[in-house]
Amino acid sequence: MRKVGILGGxxxxxxxxHLIMANEVLSSFDLDEVWFMPNQQPPHKSHADLVHHTDRLNMLGLAIEGNEKFKIERIELEREGRSFTYDTMVELKERHSHEFYFIIGADMIEYLPKWYRIDELIxxxxxIGVNRPAYCHETSYPIxxxxxPDITIxxxxxxKRIKEGKTTRYFLPDTVRTYIKENHLYES
Structure with missing residues (x-):
């Protein structure tokens, strides 16, 4: 059975x-692949600054280009409205017979008790929880x-840096930076 990590966002x-987190988990848990799963409308975030999913897919494709173990999973973009991980995982398990590992940052570990149908989801x-500066790993859930490495990007x-005209070099792949610039994304 294939071991697949899911990194939603x-x-x-x-x-x-994102790339370092995915690569570290891939390596640490000997996963076969990591699927980057962009969501339509996350239930816990405002979507005021959210660019169209076509742009996010294009940027994600550029970011993971050249790594055959990184894939894009579009399942949440196929549905309208808010994306709940429980609903997504039910669908993914119906489509695939993989063993799934859901990758979350420590900020989401603290938020788990509020996740939709968390007791069934686990x-x-x-x-798999990864450390993030200023957040705790402690939880009663089996994670x-x-x-x-601590990355505060x-x-x-x-x-914010783009809106302020500051450099984003070394924060994201040059291909993504070029795409953002050419498409005038995130400018004020």
Whole structure:
């Protein structure tokens, strides 16, 4: 049975923090692949700064280009409205016979008690939590934890830097930076 990691998010834009997290989990848990799963409308975030999913897919494709173990899973973009991980995982398990590992940052570990149908979800997938500065790994849920290098890059920080005309070099792949510039994304 294939072992597949799922890394969900808005990827607005995708950056090196996402890529390092995915690569570290891939390696640490000997996964076959990591699927980046952009969501339509996350239930826990505002979508005021969210660019169209076509742009996020294009940027994500550029970000993972050249890594055959990284794939894009579009399932949440196929549905309208809010995306709940439980509903997504039910569908993915119907489509595939893989063993799924859902990758979350420590910020989401603290938020798990509020996830939709969390008690059923933890029976479907194995969660893998990765450290994030200023967040705790402690939880009563059965989560595998792994340490990755502390990376404080965030998509919101990158969007803010772009609006302010500051450099984003070394925060995200050059191909993604070029795409953002050519398409005038996140400008004020």
């Amino acid at each position: 808005t990827f607005n834009p995708p950056h090196y923090g 029976k479907m997938v194995q969660f 595998l934890n792994t340490e990755i 965030s998509s919101s920080m990158i969007r």
